[in-house]
Amino acid sequence: MSNISWLTRHPIAHRGFHDLNRSRWENTLSAFAAAVERGYAIECDVHLTLDGEVVVFHDNDLARLTGTEGFVWQRTAAEFAALRVGGTADHVPTLAELLALVRGRVPLIIELKGIPGKDNGLVGKVAQALRSYSGKVAIMSFDHWLIRQFPGQASGIPAGLTASGDRPHEIEAHFSMLGHGISFVSYSVVHLPNPFISFVRHRLKMPVITWTVRDQQMVDKTFAQADQMTFEGFEPPLVA
Structure with a gap:
């Protein structure tokens, strides 16, 4: 397992350092620039476009973030470039644009969003985009079918499981992912503690980050049960 101690060194800005979508929206170049300026690591989401490019966007559908109808997989990268996020000047960026903006100045944790x-x-x-990127970067996903592809298609890139839940069948499903080369876990803070997280932290010595932390109670819970937080809505100190 490669050394990924950088993953937990600084707080991770959820979808960049946005302002809860008032004027600086999530997963935009403005939000990413604000995170870099403050020294936060960046978490972001990516989807595949109709023409096989990678864009930084969270939802499956376009309505909430762009005010237009349709689904992410129905638009090309060029069409995304023309869409404005939340009525601001920010467009939907490509992964290439994000990498060019960050330039290794802070770590990136990229969540891959699957649509069956x-x-x-x-x-x-x-993986192709990240091969030539010299900064600290990791990938992760909720989607088990994508995680199963990580060892074969994204070997050498630190990879994680994004997860939630504390019911027995959910915990069992998370354990099943340990055989697919993951090296960290990103877990819902509201579902801590649980047996899976205790096992990966204490037995496997894997780092665990939490999502999404929005208040001091969640901060305290994170550092009692995990190693670092993915946060939004406030400005935490760089040293927790």
């Missing part, structure tokens, strides 16, 4: 039947090639495209 519409995401073929996403893992390979992300």
Whole structure:
């Protein structure tokens, strides 16, 4: 396992350092620039476009973030470049634009968003973009079918499981992912503690980050049960 101690060194800005989508929206170049300026690591989400490019965008559908109808997989990268996020001057960026902006100045944790039947090639495209990137970067996903592709298509890139839940069948499903080369876990703070997180932290010595931390109670819970937080809505100190 490669050394990924950098993953937990600084707080991680959830979808960049946005202002809860008042004027600086999530997953925009403005939010990413604000995170870099403050020295925060960046968490972001990526999808595959109709023409096989990778864009930084969270939702499957376009309505909440762009005010337009349709789904992410129905638009090309050029069409995304023309869409404005939240009525601001920010467009939907490509992964290449994000990498060019950050330039290794802070770590990146990229969550791959799968859509069954519409995401073929996403893992390979992300890995291709990251091969020539010299900064600290990791990938992760909720989607087990994508995680199963990580060892073959994104070997050498630190990879993690994004997860939630504390019911027995959910915990069992998370344990099943340990055989697919993951080296960290990003877990919902509201579902801590649980047996899976205790096992990966204390037995496997894997780092665990939490999502999404929004208040001091969640900060305290994170550092009691995990190693670092993915936060939004406030400005934490760089040294927790």
